[in-house]
Amino acid sequence: xxxxxxxIAGKTFTSRLLVGTGKYSSPAVMVKAHEASGxxxxxxxxxxxxxxxxxxxxxxxxxxxxxxxxxxxTAGCYTADEAIRTARLGREAGLSNWVKLEVIGxxxxxxxxxxxxxxxxxxxxxxxxxxxxxxxxDPVVCRKLEExxxxxxxxxxxxxxxxxxxxxxxxxxxxxxxxxxxxxxxxGVGTASDAALAMELGADAVLMNTAIAGAQDxxxxxxAMKLAVQAGRLAYLAGRIPRKMYANxxxxxxxxxxx
Amino acid sequence: xxxxxxxxxxxxxxxxxxxxAGPLTVSExxxxxxxxARRVAVEHNLVVLKRATFGDTLVRDGDQVEIVNFVGxx
Numbered sequence: 633x634x635x636x637x638x639x640i641a642g643k644t645f646t647s648r649l650l651v652g653t654g655k656y657s658s659p660a661v662m663v664k665a666h667e668a669s670g671x672x673x674x675x676x677x678x679x680x681x682x683x684x685x686x687x688x689x690x691x692x693x694x695x696x697x698x699x700x701x702x703x704x705x706t707a708g709c710y711t712a713d714e715a716i717r718t719a720r721l722g723r724e725a726g727l728s729n730w731v732k733l734e735v736i737g738x739x740x741x742x743x744x745x746x747x748x749x750x751x752x753x754x755x756x757x758x759x760x761x762x763x764x765x766x767x768x769x770d771p772v773v774c775r776k777l778e779e780x781x782x783x784x785x786x787x788x789x790x791x792x793x794x795x796x797x798x799x800x801x802x803x804x805x806x807x808x809x810x811x812x813x814x815x816x817x818x819x820g821v822g823t824a825s826d827a828a829l830a831m832e833l834g835a836d837a838v839l840m841n842t843a844i845a846g847a848q849d850x851x852x853x854x855x856a857m858k859l860a861v862q863a864g865r866l867a868y869l870a871g872r873i874p875r876k877m878y879a880n881x882x883x884x885x886x887x888x889x890x891x
Numbered sequence: 892x893x894x895x896x897x898x899x900x901x902x903x904x905x906x907x908x909x910x911x912a913g914p915l916t917v918s919e920x921x922x923x924x925x926x927x928a929r930r931v932a933v934e935h936n937l938v939v940l941k942r943a944t945f946g947d948t949l950v951r952d953g954d955q956v957e958i959v960n961f962v963g964x965x
Binding site: 725 | 904905906907909924925926927930931932933937939940941942957958960962963964965
């Protein structure tokens with residue numbers, strides 16, 4: 633085991649990149665992107681089976697569950713009740729008690745309804761779920777989620793699928809400072825530098841879907857994200873220099889020719 | 892007699908009304924719909940079923956059944 637692994641609810645991960653399964657042009661591209669990302673945890677959505685068209689293959693045909701930890705989500709749920717029902721169904725479908733808990737509060741921004749999120753977290757924790765809630769980048773809400781028993785907190789970097797990058801770097805730093813559970817920046821990443829920044833701020837991991845699946849070359853972007861997360865983590869551990877207003881010469885100021 | 896043995900049940904399946912010949916179990920319902928039970932989860936009247944109970948759970952007239960699986964998501 634590498635010393636820089638991280639642990640959620642007793643399960644240790646080497647990769648600090650979590651990836652999704654949505655919006656890929658084909659299952660084959662998704663499989664290759666997953667491989668290139670080096671991710672160990674993969675999110676999936678829970679939806680009604682299409683009764684009239686049973687010809688479609690199952691997503692699970694394309695995910696090696698001996699290799700990847702499945703993280704069912706409750707995406708698209710707008711109430712605590714819907715999210716709880718969906719989490720219970722996801723547990724049975726995937727035979728795992730892990731859930732990426734989403735309770736959405738607004739259609740345009742897909743921002744979470746934190747009140748309902750807290751309520752659903754409490755219920756699901758009581759039922760033995762390992763709850764990873766998707767939340768706004770609010771340190772107080774993250775603290776409440778942790779107190780409610782969340783196994784990690786997953787503040788957004790920017791709205792889901794927006795690709796805007798980390799909008800409030802300061803909050804991510806504060807959340808990291810406050811939290812005793814892992815902090816996973818979830819949503820908003822657009823390109824590799826966004827993922828690196830999230831890690832430089834101290835996030836334990838980054839979760840993304842659209843930034844990879846929507847890239848012109850998802851497989852190359854998956855690799856870029858893997859490297860960015862590694863680079864950002866390494867930079868965080870290395871400790872960056874303080875920011876200064878003015879220059880500080882790298883070369884000696886003495887012994888200049890002609891002076 | 893035949894009517895009694897094999898009458899039509901009105902159920903709500905994934906939000907749509909459906910008539911199925913019954914009585915039948917959840918396992919039989921999945922078979923009839925050509926759905927691989929290992930790949931889905933089933934909610935029966937708002938209670939999520941353990942897969943091991945599919946064969947023992949009877950679907951009755953007026954029941955509400957949700958059958959879900961995993962799809963791509965983030």
